[in-house]
Amino acid sequence: MEKTTIQINVETLERLKSLKNSQRQSYDELLNSLINSCEEESLSEDEIDEIQKGLEDIKQGRVYSIESVAKELGISLK
Numbered sequence: 001m002e003k004t005t006i007q008i009n010v011e012t013l014e015r016l017k018s019l020k021n022s023q024r025q026s027y028d029e030l031l032n033s034l035i036n037s038c039e040e041e042s043l044s045e046d047e048i049d050e051i052q053k054g055l056e057d058i059k060q061g062r063v064y065s066i067e068s069v070a071k072e073l074g075i076s077l078k
Contacts, residue, residue: 020030057063070077
């Protein structure tokens with residue numbers, strides 16, 4: 001595997017060290033784990049579209065109160 005060197009601040013290095021699962025975990029493993037977590041937490045285009053539609057519904061007043069929904073479903077909020 002080809003390797004490279006990157007320059008980071010000492011504070012950044014300390015933060016990375018604190019995120020390691022073990023002393024033996026390499027920084028490459030740690031960084032890949034962090035990148036994978038970020039990618040998994042990203043919203044898909046469909047999710048973003050659905051959120052935007054929901055926000056537009058709210059702006060247009062196309063909403064139901066929790067009380068009216070509960071009443072329709074026969075649920076008591078007490």
